[in-house]
Amino acid sequence: MKSLFSPPLLVVNGMKNSVNTSNNHRISIQEQDFSLNDEVALLEADNYEDGAVVTFSGRVRNKNLGLNVKGLYLEHYPGMTEKSLEKIIEDAKQRWQLGRISVIHRIGQLYLGEQIVFVGVTSKHRQDAFAAAEFIMDFLKIKAPFWKKELTEEGENWLEARIIDENKAKQWK
Amino acid sequence: MIKVIFFAALREQLNCGGIELDAENISNIAHVKQALVKTHPQWQSILENAALLSAVNHDMGNAQTPVNSGDEVAFFPPVTGG
Numbered sequence: 001m002k003s004l005f006s007p008p009l010l011v012v013n014g015m016k017n018s019v020n021t022s023n024n025h026r027i028s029i030q031e032q033d034f035s036l037n038d039e040v041a042l043l044e045a046d047n048y049e050d051g052a053v054v055t056f057s058g059r060v061r062n063k064n065l066g067l068n069v070k071g072l073y074l075e076h077y078p079g080m081t082e083k084s085l086e087k088i089i090e091d092a093k094q095r096w097q098l099g100r101i102s103v104i105h106r107i108g109q110l111y112l113g114e115q116i117v118f119v120g121v122t123s124k125h126r127q128d129a130f131a132a133a134e135f136i137m138d139f140l141k142i143k144a145p146f147w148k149k150e151l152t153e154e155g156e157n158w159l160e161a162r163i164i165d166e167n168k169a170k171q172w173k
Numbered sequence: 174m175i176k177v178i179f180f181a182a183l184r185e186q187l188n189c190g191g192i193e194l195d196a197e198n199i200s201n202i203a204h205v206k207q208a209l210v211k212t213h214p215q216w217q218s219i220l221e222n223a224a225l226l227s228a229v230n231h232d233m234g235n236a237q238t239p240v241n242s243g244d245e246v247a248f249f250p251p252v253t254g255g
Contacts, residue, residue: 058255061197074254075181077247080231117255137255145228145247146254147181158182161224161251 018166025093025101029076033106034118045099050099050122054129056137058117060110063104064159067152077145081105088139092121095135096128103136105146133165138169175199175240178211180249186219196242202227203236205246224251 026042028034034059036142043053089101099122106116119136123129148159194208210217227234228247240246246255 076254077180077228077231077249080228080247081230099205141255142252143233144254145180145249145252147250148253149181158185158255161253165255 025089027082029081031135034104039102039118039120041124050124052126052129054133056133057115060112060114062112067154069150069152071151073109073149074107075147076107080145084144088136092132092135096132098123098132112161119135135172141165142169176245178247182250187216199240201240202234202238205240
């Protein structure tokens with residue numbers, strides 16, 4: 001397999017954007033939106049070994065805990081976020097036979113319906129890609145240092161971590 | 174010196190994004206908290222919240238995690254991304 005994702009290592013200062021491409025995986029923390037078509041194209045380009053492509057994308061939804069959500073503000077810990085996602089991806093690679101992995105997480109102000117997060121995984125067969133995509137999302141939710149502040153019709157508030165997410169990730173142990 | 178930074182709701186509660194501490198007498202995260210409370214007594218109850226997470230040089234830590242001069246120590250609430 002080609003050593004990936006044609007865009008070279010790219011770090012754009014001042015745009016809160018970092019892209020790391022190495023070892024067939026790619027992590028990007030960015031303000032700007034992403035295109036599902038483009039992301040799938042990157043996972044598939046010159047990749048003829050992998051028959052399975054699994055993607056997950058998360059979006060801003062309109063209700064949470066009974067509040068009417070208008071948008072989210074996403075903060076993160078630059079440096080630690082990337083390190084934490086690298087670790088999660090490495091753990092996934094230890095468990096399954098994977099081809100390429102992409103993780104994108106947006107930061108800053110996001111409004112209703114906007115995309116927040118993307119996880120894409122390729123593998124020879126579907127089982128590994130399905131499992132790895134779920135594993136990566138589960139650990140991103142409880143390990144990667146992102147915080148959401150919800151903007152609702154009732155006011156602004158930082159979201160509290162949910163035990164259900166903690167328990168979900170524990171199932172992988 | 175030790176660089177200490179705060180994130181999200183914690184930063185707003187403390188009304189402080191970060192602070193530098195003299196590394197003297199500090200050898201772990203528990204000591205960092207003690208030094209912060211010494212100079213900011215009003216932070217005590219907030220920093221004693223058991224749910225608070227901490228990291229040293231971008232790796233998750235706990236009260237006993239070693240801290241040395243030049244390290245970056247972060248405190249933050251449980252994460253809520255994804």
